[in-house]
Amino acid sequence: MVNHNNKNIIEVKNLVKKFGDFIANDNLTFSVNEGEIFGFLGANGAGKTTALKILSGLLFPTSGNVMVAGFDVYREREKVKKNIGYMSQKFSLYEDLTVKENIRFYGGIYGLSSKYIKEKTDDLLKRLKMEDIKDSLITSLPLGWKQKIAFSVAIFHNPKIVFLDEPTGGVDPITRRDFWEMIYEASNSGITVFVTTHYMDEAEYCDRVCIMEQGRIDALDTPTQLKKQFNAKNMDEVFLKIARQPVTSNNII
Amino acid sequence: MKKILYILQKEFIQVFRNKTMLPMIFGVPIIQLVVLVHAATLEMKSIDMYVVDKDLSTLSTKLVNKFEGSPFYKISGRSFSIDEANKEIENNCADVILHIPNGFEKNLIRNNSSEIQLLIDGINGTAASLINAYSTSVILDYNKNILVELTQMPKLADMEPISIQTSYWYNPELNYKTYMLPGILVILVTIISLFMTAMNIVREKEMGTIEQINVTPIRKHEFIIGKLFPFLIIALFELAFGLTIGKVFFHIPIVGSVSLLFGFTLVYLLVVLSLGLLISTLASTQQQVMFIAFFFMLVFILMSGIFTPTETMPMWAQNVNIINPFYYYMRVIRMILLKGSGFWDISREFFSLLIYGTIMLSLATWRYRKVA
Numbered sequence: 001m002v003n004h005n006n007k008n009i010i011e012v013k014n015l016v017k018k019f020g021d022f023i024a025n026d027n028l029t030f031s032v033n034e035g036e037i038f039g040f041l042g043a044n045g046a047g048k049t050t051a052l053k054i055l056s057g058l059l060f061p062t063s064g065n066v067m068v069a070g071f072d073v074y075r076e077r078e079k080v081k082k083n084i085g086y087m088s089q090k091f092s093l094y095e096d097l098t099v100k101e102n103i104r105f106y107g108g109i110y111g112l113s114s115k116y117i118k119e120k121t122d123d124l125l126k127r128l129k130m131e132d133i134k135d136s137l138i139t140s141l142p143l144g145w146k147q148k149i150a151f152s153v154a155i156f157h158n159p160k161i162v163f164l165d166e167p168t169g170g171v172d173p174i175t176r177r178d179f180w181e182m183i184y185e186a187s188n189s190g191i192t193v194f195v196t197t198h199y200m201d202e203a204e205y206c207d208r209v210c211i212m213e214q215g216r217i218d219a220l221d222t223p224t225q226l227k228k229q230f231n232a233k234n235m236d237e238v239f240l241k242i243a244r245q246p247v248t249s250n251n252i253i
Numbered sequence: 254m255k256k257i258l259y260i261l262q263k264e265f266i267q268v269f270r271n272k273t274m275l276p277m278i279f280g281v282p283i284i285q286l287v288v289l290v291h292a293a294t295l296e297m298k299s300i301d302m303y304v305v306d307k308d309l310s311t312l313s314t315k316l317v318n319k320f321e322g323s324p325f326y327k328i329s330g331r332s333f334s335i336d337e338a339n340k341e342i343e344n345n346c347a348d349v350i351l352h353i354p355n356g357f358e359k360n361l362i363r364n365n366s367s368e369i370q371l372l373i374d375g376i377n378g379t380a381a382s383l384i385n386a387y388s389t390s391v392i393l394d395y396n397k398n399i400l401v402e403l404t405q406m407p408k409l410a411d412m413e414p415i416s417i418q419t420s421y422w423y424n425p426e427l428n429y430k431t432y433m434l435p436g437i438l439v440i441l442v443t444i445i446s447l448f449m450t451a452m453n454i455v456r457e458k459e460m461g462t463i464e465q466i467n468v469t470p471i472r473k474h475e476f477i478i479g480k481l482f483p484f485l486i487i488a489l490f491e492l493a494f495g496l497t498i499g500k501v502f503f504h505i506p507i508v509g510s511v512s513l514l515f516g517f518t519l520v521y522l523l524v525v526l527s528l529g530l531l532i533s534t535l536a537s538t539q540q541q542v543m544f545i546a547f548f549f550m551l552v553f554i555l556m557s558g559i560f561t562p563t564e565t566m567p568m569w570a571q572n573v574n575i576i577n578p579f580y581y582y583m584r585v586i587r588m589i590l591l592k593g594s595g596f597w598d599i600s601r602e603f604f605s606l607l608i609y610g611t612i613m614l615s616l617a618t619w620r621y622r623k624v625a
Contacts (some may be wrong), residue, residue, distance in 0.1 A: 056468050060624055077624065078470050086468040090461030096270055097263065108259025109471045 008067075009034040009161060009192050010055060015064035017050050024050040026215040028064070032194060034160075037187050039206030040196040041239065047215040048196040049089060049165055055194065056086045056163045069160045082110075085154035085162035085191075089169065093150050095139035099130060102138060103153055110157040124152055144175030148182065155186050162186060164195040168202065180205050203235040211242055218242045256471055260479025264453075268483060278487060282441050282495045290433050290503060297383050301329040303338045303347035310358035312399070316369070319395050320351065325387055342374050349373045349384050362403065423508075423591045434505045435586040436559040438495045439579060442518065443525055446488040447550070450529030451542045454480060458537055467623040477618060481526045488522055489515065508593035517585050517603060523610030524578045530617040553579040581606050 010032035017025040024047045032038045040048045053059040055068055057077040066073040069083035093102045100121060107117040125131045128148060138146060147167060155162050164183075168176045180202070187193050195206070203209045203223055210220040219226055219242060223235055232238045268274050302320055306313050320326045329347050332338060341347040352370035360367040371388055375381045424431050457463040466476065492515070499505040528549070536542045556563070556570060557579035563571060574580040581602040588594035596603070 058464060058467055058624060078472075081468055081470040084468065086465065088461060088464050090464065092462055092465035094263070094267070094462055095460070096267055101263070101266060105259055105263045106465070106469070108262075109256050109466070109469050109475075111256060111470075 007034045008032065009069055010038075010194065011065070011067040012051075012055075013065040015051070015054065015066055016062045017047075017054060017059065018062045023215050025054070025061075028217055030210055030217060030220055032161075032192060033207075035187065035190060035192055036207040037183065037193040037195065037205065039203050039209035040194065040212065041198065041200070041203055041209050041235075042196075042212035043198060043243065046212040048212055051212075052163050052165050052194070052196055056084055057081050058086075083160045085157065085159040087150050087154040087162070087164045087167055089165040091146060091150065093138045093146060093153065096137060098135045098137055099125070099141075099149055100134045102149065103156060106153045107156050112157060120156065124156070128152065144171045144178075147171055147175070147179060151179065151182055151186075155191060159191060161192040161194060164193065166196055166198070168197065168199065176202075200234070200236040200239050203239075209235070211239060213243060256475050257479045257482075260476065261482060264479065264483040268487070278445070278491065279494070281445070282491055283498065285437055285441055286434065286495060286498050287502070289437050290430050297325060297380065297387065299327045300325055300349060300384055300387065301347045302326050303329050303341045303350045304331045304353075305333065305335055305338045305350060306331065306353045307333055307355040308353050308357040312358040312361060313353045316353065316392070316395055317351070319391055320388075323391060326391075338372070342372065345374075347374070348380070349388065351388075361399070365403070430503050431505050431591065432587070433559075434499045434503055435590050436557075436583060438492060438499070439557070439559070439582050439586055440554060441495055442488050442492050442522070443579065443582075444550070445491050446484050446522055446525045447529045447532075448542075448546055449487065450481060450484045450526050451532040451536070451546055452539055453484070454530065454533035455536050455539050455542050458533075459539060473618060473621060473623065477530065477621065481530065484526060484529075485519075485522050488525075489518065492518055505590065507590055509589035509595070510593075513596060513599075514586065514589045517582075517589070517599060517606075520603060520606045520610060521578060521582045524606055524613055527610060527613035527617045528578075531613065531620060534617060534620040534622075553577050556580065557583045559583055575605075576609075578606065578609065 008031040012031065013029050015025050015028040016023070026047075028051060040052065042048050050059065054061050054066060054073065057068075057073055057080050061074065068080045071077075071079040071083070073080055094105070097105065103121050103124070104117055107120070108114075112120075121134075125134050130145070130149070133141065133145075138149070141149075151162075151164070151167060154164070168179055171179065176199075183193055183195070183205075195202075197203065206223065208220065208222050209226065211218045211226075219229070219238070221229065226232075226238050227234065230238045230241045232241060304317055304320075306317060317328070321328050330341060335350070335352060338347070338350045338352070342350060350370075350372035352372060354368065354370070357367050357369065369392070371385070373381045373384050373388075454463070457466070496507070496511070500507060529546075532542055532545050532549075536545060556566070556574055556577055559579075563574060563580060566574075585594075585599045585602050588599060592598075
């Protein structure tokens with residue numbers, strides 16, 4: 001899955017996002033290579049979700065330059081949106097629609113043809129082994145299944161990049177495994193994956209990780225390099241070493 | 254265009270899958286029309302009268318009998334103590350006290366004049382003035398008869414120098430239902446469209462699904478049309494349903510053109526749906542929507558002229574009504590249904606609402622943001 005061709009699909013320069021006096025993103029600068037799995041790590045409230053929302057065109061940056069899939073998120077937001085998929089922290093499928101209806105709706109509003117939607121839905125349900133529950137309401141399904149469907153919906157229109165905001169929160173270890181299989185699969189098919197998490201073991205699965213704290217980037221490299229740099233056995237230790245500096249009151253872990 | 258169809262499909266599935274929605278769509282109109290049209294009436298049928306007849310003479314008994322014989326009065330009790338009678342009013346057991354003092358008959362015969370007293374519960378001003386008017390007319394009638402009896406001049410009774418022939422146009426029997434039903438229809442159509450639109454969009458905010466929609470390249474107008482159109486259809490259906498109930502069960506006259514009414518309703522819904530959309534952009538929870546929408550509903554309904562004529566309102570209130578969509582619709586629905594007004598008769602209201610709706614829709618569209 002590592003096919004770094006050194007083409008930056010996301011480029012962020014001096015990104016600042018303020019909410020009143022609160023600085024959620026403090027001068028972020030980083031880039032994401034096409035095709036990689038880029039992990040965004042940090043404690044709750046570190047500013048991961050804010051950065052992700054700016055990248056996916058849901059929030060305006062206060063200042064800075066942000067290019068996603070070759071488009072400026074400030075001026076060409078709608079073009080950005082054609083090229084990205086997004087799965088939010090908050091559960092985003094319609095609970096009162098069936099699996100099939102959800103897929104059809106999202107496929108439809110991305111402008112896909114109904115024939116394409118039908119074929120791809122059948123194919124998808126087969127791969128997910130969910131053919132039996134295609135007419136069940138989302139509300140009746142266990143969380144892990146919902147997350148898998150939500151992810152499939154997010155990449156249904158074959159975006160260049162998919163943004164995942166803590167996709168495995170509250171999911172059991174086995175389903176988390178399955179979920180990462182799906183992420184690899186998407187990555188193999190050429191989709192760049194931008195994922196936020198606070199599970200450090202998941203960081204190991206990423207090509208590169210960026211560790212955020214209090215709105216700033218503290219470290220950015222491959223997991224191997226980071227472990228070497230901080231002289232740590234695993235990512236958990238890396239994170240604890242970075243976070244060892246005294247934390248301020250608004251950073252409740 | 255195709256994207257709009259996908260939104261419409263989704264909205265209709267959701268509306269009809271919602272277990273509270275169908276009872277709302279069919280139950281609310283039936284209950285509102287059947288209950289409110291009967292209940293919200295200004296006709297007083299059984300006025301509870303408490304009698305304090307201290308005279309107990311032939312003439313005083315005659316007066317009491319006259320009240321007793323009227324279909325509008327019910328004698329709720331009698332006593333000789335005015336204090337006891339007052340207590341009855343305090344306990345809400347009587348609406349009015351008829352107090353006939355001692356010497357009523359004597360004074361009437363000796364001095365050709367006598368006095369009686371009416372004590373009316375004034376808590377509800379409208380009811381009190383109606384009771385007063387009814388009672389006065391009963392007593393006037395009694396007066397006339399007394400005059401004949403006492404003076405033995407039967408001619409006097411027939412003397413009527415000016416006779417008044419009143420005929421009420423458009424509602425000859427002054428049927429209150431005929432007047433109220435169109436008013437209730439206005440409320441019905443508005444509640445359904447205003448609340449459902451605003452609640453629907455805010456529900457997506459609460460659930461978080463709006464975020465998922467906002468990351469898609471869907472255009473603003475596609476989203477807005479997809480969201481408003483289902484409720485436009487449902488509101489028009491409600492109007493048709495309500496009119497049918499009115500025609501079948503209340504026999505309300507439909508003098509004017511039904512298609513004109515629906516055409517006007519379309520323009521009216523433009524305003525209301527836009528208002529719903531605007532509220533949904535301002536509120537972030539369904540609770541907030543309820544509060545904001547109720548505020549507008551209450552003010553607009555009470556000022557619209559559903560119960561009280563707008564012409565009797567103070568000038569400032571009449572000026573406020575310029576921005577009250579209910580006011581236009583309330584006037585027009587009655588004009589079309591009862592009077593048979595044509596397009597030119599309602600053109601002022603039609604174009605006012607058209608401009609109003611355009612402004613509201615632009616405002617709501619401008620306020621609706623895909624980005625925070």
